[in-house]
Amino acid sequence: MTDSIYFAPLLPWQQTLWSQLTARVLAPAQSLPHALLAAGMQGMGKRAFVWRLVAWLLCRNREQSPLSACGNCESCQWLKSGTHPSLQVLPIISMPMNAATHDSHEALKSSNKTKTASTSKSSNQASKTTVKVSLTTKIDDIRALQPFIYQGGQGMRICVLDHAEQMTIAAANALLKTLEEPQAQVHLFLISDSPAKLLPTIKSRVQQLPLQSIEPTLARDYVTHALGSTIHREAVSPSQIEQLLQMANGAPLAAIELAQADWYSKRALWLTTWQALKQGKRSSIAASDYWQSQLSIQEFIQLTETMLLDIQRLGVGFESQQKDIELKVALANNQPSSNALDALSGSLQQIKVALQQNVQEKYAYDKLMQQLAQL
Numbered sequence: 068m069t070d071s072i073y074f075a076p077l078l079p080w081q082q083t084l085w086s087q088l089t090a091r092v093l094a095p096a097q098s099l100p101h102a103l104l105a106a107g108m109q110g111m112g113k114r115a116f117v118w119r120l121v122a123w124l125l126c127r128n129r130e131q132s133p134l135s136a137c138g139n140c141e142s143c144q145w146l147k148s149g150t151h152p153s154l155q156v157l158p159i160i161s162m163p164m165n166a167a168t169h170d171s172h173e174a175l176k177s178s179n180k181t182k183t184a185s186t187s188k189s190s191n192q193a194s195k196t197t198v199k200v201s202l203t204t205k206i207d208d209i210r211a212l213q214p215f216i217y218q219g220g221q222g223m224r225i226c227v228l229d230h231a232e233q234m235t236i237a238a239a240n241a242l243l244k245t246l247e248e249p250q251a252q253v254h255l256f257l258i259s260d261s262p263a264k265l266l267p268t269i270k271s272r273v274q275q276l277p278l279q280s281i282e283p284t285l286a287r288d289y290v291t292h293a294l295g296s297t298i299h300r301e302a303v304s305p306s307q308i309e310q311l312l313q314m315a316n317g318a319p320l321a322a323i324e325l326a327q328a329d330w331y332s333k334r335a336l337w338l339t340t341w342q343a344l345k346q347g348k349r350s351s352i353a354a355s356d357y358w359q360s361q362l363s364i365q366e367f368i369q370l371t372e373t374m375l376l377d378i379q380r381l382g383v384g385f386e387s388q389q390k391d392i393e394l395k396v397a398l399a400n401n402q403p404s405s406n407a408l409d410a411l412s413g414s415l416q417q418i419k420v421a422l423q424q425n426v427q428e429k430y431a432y433d434k435l436m437q438q439l440a441q442l
Contacts, residue, residue, distance in 0.1 A: 072163050073122035073146050074138050078112045079289055080281045080319075088120065089133050099124075100274040101249035104231075106262035107279040110321025114229070116278060117256050118163060121225055122146055124254070125153055153224045155215050157204045161229035161258075202230045206237040209245075216245055216253050223252045231257040232264035239266045246272040286312055286319045290326075293319075298326045307391065314373070314388050330362055330370040335392045337370055342397055344440035351436035355429070358436075364428045367435070368415055379408055403442045414438050 077085055091098050105113040122136035123129050126143055129136070136143050145151035149164030156162045212226060228234070234242065245255065246269070257273055259265055290308050298307075308322075315321035325331055340358070343349035358367055377387045377394055382402060387394050418431045 072115060072118045073143070074136060075115060075119060077119065077135070078115060078319075080285050081112060081116050081278065084116070084277060085120075085134075089123065089129075092124065093130060093133065099254065101253070102246055102255040102257065102273040104257045104259065104262070104265075104270070104273040104275045105278055106257075106259045106265075106275060108316060108318055108321070109260050110315055110318030110324065111278055111281065112320055113276070113278045114258055116276070117227065117258055121154065121227060121256065124223060124225060125151065153222065154227070155212055155225070156227045156229070157208050157212070158202055158229065160201050161227070202233050204228060204230070204234040204238050206235060206241050209234075209238045209241040212245075216250055223254070225254050225256065227256045227258065229258045231259040231269070232261045236266075239269055243268055243272070281317060281319065283312075283317070286317060286322075289319045290322050293323050294326055298332070301332075310388065310390055328366070328369070330366045330373075333361065333370060334374065334389060336361075337374055338392060338394060338397055341374075341439055341442065342401075344436065345401060345442070351440050352433065354439075355432040355436040359429060359432050364418070364422065364431050364435075367432070368419065371435070371439070372412075372415060375408060375412060378403065379405075382408070407442055411438055411442055 088099065105117050107113060119135065122143065123132075125146070126132065126136040127140035131137075136146075142151065142153075146154070146163075149162060215224060216226065218224075228242070255273075257265075257269070262270065262275075287305075287308055290312060291303075291305075294303055294308075296303060303326075311322040311326050312319070315325055340349070340354050344351060344354060361367075362370065374394075377389050378398065381387055381395060381398055382405065414435070418426075418435060422428070422431060
């Protein structure tokens, strides 16, 4: 994510909320709530909305530019350079100029798309571990905000706390004081992918932005326009758009990310590999060697988790979400037991942990193929 997210076009389903909030700010009373929460699943555009609103609130020309920050004033230039004196962001990696795991399109992108040497992959894995740790906000981080919040007489000041659900308990309790004692012209924006993990005392002191509901027609039109007529050189049909949105739980940006993921086009191939392993027509080592040339282990795990979810759905009588592959036919004579599915799901989680400890990708792939043969 770069600084361009501050000035990106407004997402279609956010226009009404944008008009409501900007009208409140431009009204004589300027009644924007002290603390706002943007929460919900990834892929709905909540971060895009928050950063755009932050830029507009700080913009020197907002009265003349109600639809977006002007991009030219001193404030907008500070944002572009990542040095705005009236903006504080926690964790710092969430600052648009610095974000390494963010989603200006909110659906997370894989940072390991290459099929290069294992040393490069190990470096990516170590980087992911570092990023995961750095998303945690601690009590010292909240304490360090206090001078900024209570300095007074400095005009509007904004604090953005991303991944708010990852605050430590001590940090959340320290934040409560700020939420309970609003300061003039200080606004806090909390962003959370998992609001259920937030302390109830935090949620009770913030006003949640209604960003979670998207009208289906808007979602379909947006995804259709964004993807164009082809994905991986194959034509995109309306039914495929519907499938993407269903698999993404209705989140348009996540649906787009899903369509563009390297592993998404290899779902039928995964099914063929699984059947060949089950029938003894292919060895787990040969399958492992082949897939290592196709996807990183992280991507293959995403693919496998997606396939297992649909296998579980079919096992309990629901329809498959993936209508474009013959999953039901494959399961006609080979429906894995719930114990076998649970065992493989548990192994996937163990492999994720092992990869963070720099276990070789080949070893992880070999082990996964052996277990897939037993499913």
